[in-house]
Amino acid sequence: MQLSREIFGQLGDKDVDLYTIANGNGLVVGLTNYGGIITSIKTPDRQGVPENIVLGYDSLEEYVDDTSYMGCLVGRYANRISQGSFQIDGRKYQLxxxxxxxxxHGGAEGFNKKIWEAQPVREPRGCGVALSYTSPDGEEGYPGTVDIQVFYLLTAENGLLIEYNAATDNRTIVNLTQQSYFNLAGEGTILDHLLCINA
Incomplete structure (x- = not known):
């Protein structure tokens, strides 16, 4: 298992990193601490040629300008909240x-627009990156401070595990997800794809 880090770009005075994780079977995952974005998942095709099977951009600037949530972590709450309001214990919150x-998807400056703290992780299941971010009370209108950790872990068995942990100091709503768009052929149309989900 290999894990490397390089500078992907800068936002203001902060460096944004690009991590590359390889498992030795030809599977290579790229991710950045800006928005927790998976920038690439390269896997060998039937002929052994590596293909990137997720949609993405080449530069940090393109991810900063992106409005389709390409490959990113979504939160504090993934999906739409009608009229931007909800109630907890009879109290209305306006987002x-x-x-x-x-x-x-978390508002104008959701988790996809944050620079997360990142730490390399090596453990028996594989290696990867642990991302952490603290969403302060009132951010985008949400109640409570929320500490979030997201683990991206590449396994020797060609699995990419994503684990989410969140802890809050107040009653709030949290609904986290990761929003990669896949093309299992690497390029071209996806209309011939057949996907089976054991659910």
Whole structure:
């Protein structure tokens, strides 16, 4: 298992890192601490030629300008919240509306727009990166401070594990997800793909 880090770019005075994780079977994952974005998943095709099977961009600037949540961590709450409001214990909270009259994917500056703290991880299951971010009380209108950790772990068995942990100091709502877009052929149309999910 190999894990490397390089500078992907800068936002303000902060460096943004790009991590590359390889498991020795030809599977290589690229991810950045900006938005927890998976920038690439390269896997050998039937002829052994590596293909990137996730959509993405070549530069940090393109991810900063992206409005489709390409490959990123989504939160504090993934999905739409109608009218940008919800209630807890009879108290109404008004969130930032960034999708017309609705709140989408954590708001105007959701988790996809944050530079996460990153630490390399090596453990028996594999190696990867642990990302952490503290969302302060009131961020985008949400109650409570939330400490989030997301682990990306590449295994020797060609698995990419994503584990989410969140702890809060107040009643709040949290709904985290990762939003990669896949093309298992690497390029071209996906209309011939057949996907089976054991659910």
């Amino acid at each position: 930032t509306c960034n999708d017309g009259a609705n709140h989408l």
